[in-house]
Amino acid sequence: MPTQDNMNLQDGEKVVLGQGGKETATYEDLKASDESHQMHGFGHPLMQKGPRQLVVFESGDGAVLKDVMGKEYLDAMGGITVAHLGHGRKDLAQVAFEQMSKLEVSSNQRNLTNNNAVKLCERLSGLAAQAFPEMDGSRVYLTAGGGEGIEAAYHLALRYFNKSGPLGTSYGEGYKKQKLISFRNCYHGSTFIPASMKPEFSDYGWKRWMEGHGREVYESPSHRMFSNIDPPHELFMDVSKMKPGENVGQAAARQLEERILQEGPETVAAFVFEPVQGDGGAVDMHRDFFPLAKEICKRHSVLMIADEIMSFAKTGHWFGMELYGVCPDIMVISKGLTCGYLPAGAVIYQNYIWQTAFNNLSSKMMLSDVWQHDYTWSGHPVCSAVALRALDIIDSENLIELCAKRGREFLDILKSELEGLHVVQQVRGTGVMLGVDLISDIATDIEQKVLLEYGIVLRASTNKHCLLLTPPYVMTDEQFKKVAESLRKVLRSFATLAESAISKSRQH
Template sequence: MTAVENTTRTEAGATPDAPALSPHADAAGRHLWMHFARMHGRDGANPIPVVTRGEGVHLWDDRGRRILDGLAGLFVVQAGHGRRELAEVAAKQASELAFFPVWGYTTPPAAELAERLAHLAPGDLNRVFFTSGGGEAVESAWKVAKQYFKLRGRPLKHKVISRATAYHGTTHGAMAVTGLPAMKKDFEPLAPGGFRVPNTNLYRHPEFDGDAEALGRWAADRIEEAIAFEGAETVAAVVLEPVQNSGGCLTAPPSYFARVREICDRHDVLLVADEVITGFGRHGVPFASAKFGFVPDIITCAKGMTSGYGPLGAMIASEKVIEPFLAPGVTFPHGYTWGGHPVSAAVALANLDLMEREDLYGNVLSHADAFGATLDRLRDLPIVGDVRGDGYFRAIELVRDRDTRETFGPQERERLVRGFLPGALFEAGLYCRPDDRGDVVIQLAPPLIAGRAEFDEMEQILRDVLTEAYKIV
């Protein structure tokens, strides 16, 4: 559920004499099929918000209001909005070569970016398969895992294990990996072979009494248990995010990932790190798997690679994974028209240069504790149950009762997550993400150029809006 799925203007705080519907809002209401959003009743009283421009950490809408981008677009705009140097690189590349596929060919930007990503990735993850975005990268990883084992003479290994509540994409394959039943029910039957294990939500496992190490050992053991139950001869891959997005920035200790790595090695199962969100600086490093102490067999990534100045994703595989594909006569019969698009690849190279030149990784590392501490101040609100996350990737879990950790019922969720919060936050000047795909959370992931002033602004807006939200429930 995205923050643009806002409620009626009166409920979000606007006055009855709101400005007339803009031409773009009118056109969108009549013709635009929005993503992950309800489209009923998008009229003058409840128009689709129109964002017209961005600069740095801020956005402006068609009513001239300035809004703090507390979600980096959608965990994407690492370098901030309005970076003309990236736009100029795109224009230059488009004027030289706007498009050519990597279907048996390459372009200079695609070749250079593949080399760059290989150097950034941990271990011997040296082989880069480009996609248009993150879901396609996850789809590609599962297909690679299946063919990898067929080429090795183990054709029964096709299943994939992922974590409860985890989101991995919307294609049929990636959705089968996703651990969100409500998101999948309208599209079933999906690709067979996806199985779920518990995640590492420490707040929702009070029996561990705050012991992240104990929870990590328990959760990792559930992965081995699932492999044994399904039969190791049938399991191809385990897919996990270094910090799980859906459910609200769920972290785990490095010992958890080390244990999962051992389990995968013991049972000849590929370990896939879904770094679509966590990659490219959101945790202060190029890839968060390295920060959390493990080397996967495959990394999937997208989003921050270009800071949103061009659509691009990738699957990065180890030398072990590529090896059987290098045999004579072998092809990976899979690809995307826009994968490795030369304009997007050129922009990605320029974006990675910019991030290093301005030390955006260092900015996150030096300010991450302050970001967490600023959000922690909200714990005094009775509606706030937990504040968690890492780096510039944080979540606030909202509860009905802080003492018992009781969450909200369906009607309260409807009123909060799809009613009051998105519109109220946006009207107050903050774009972020109320979400209830697990328990009810607000997610925050600002551009990596953000600092203490932006943290304070976020905290004040959240405090005001959550105070009102508590009155509602």
């Protein structure tokens, strides 16, 4: 178990890296190199500069990570919410090695592909149809990750509406449908389209691009490409917007339709959402919302794009939308597809979109008929082989059922340790997506303190007041209890500091 006593090496001692026992670097060497060369995601230079701030992992086994100095950590995040099966599975590494030895890469463009990509698309289409009858005959586009999957889904939506007109024309009547609506508190990725959907990302994306035109222009429906509604959850809904007799699900659905009408139905291409908001703090949605949203989107010819990047195989179902019994038009998955062993993702969409977007073509191939979209790593044979094996493991070991069971057990442990603490507003969970909502914006401080002092890896959300935990299926009750106990100690210390500060302010 990770403790502060597990630090086996002293400052300046050599760290043995790689094979053959060759001394290549000390921790201080690695730290200095990291400060000089690497940019960290969602980081700040000060996080790398402290005496023991930087954590350099070297190996992992199950739910345990080990750094280059021998200190052990409990990985309550599962990598970046991907390590469903835990670390160090040799069977997945062997699949990658064997495929890499046979065929390491091939093109997936035009009329080229590889056997693993074909098998993976068939497998995912079958899983989607198993979950939703409407997905029977669904098509699949393979990606290397979630953010680029969202980009591809948006391009697919544009393609669908562009081709909705008369046979053989370049643009149909729906060519004006380009806008996207999403939830506040969302996270869909960091590339341009996904980042533009998150209102808190003000330094890049569409908001940054339009800043020079002035707020009035940026916020006007005629210029605005991205807009948001409140998520249907009691802590994230602006209650002042609710009408008498409405629950949060009904209020959010009404907001969605009002926003579509405000923007102009002829301009809105899709509503993009997470079934359970991940980065936002494992925020599940009111059960009334999605059935109503489905009716609204159908009424106004707006596609529903479910961001299942984090929720895939993590909620006690293959797809998070199974929680609500509503089939989206398009689903984007990633993370759990290979369980972290290689990057992979997919866009799965209903057959009617294919029929309009790609079959409603002229008999002569035109440039406008070509799918002007692709990624270098789409359908990568090694990633596809690992994904197929990961899906086999999840299926054969009944891990979807285990996920639901472990999630309930983990949530009970977390609630027993944290509920009632002064700084905790809510503890919630769906499957192994677990969230702790705090009363103030101290989540990043909590994340760092529990990491550096107790060896617990978890994630502060970008909203700064939620903590996210997505432990591997293989984490034991004993290990998770250690996570919860450590988190309780840190949260209690912050509560004591807050009360002390309040007391001092009153004295003055």
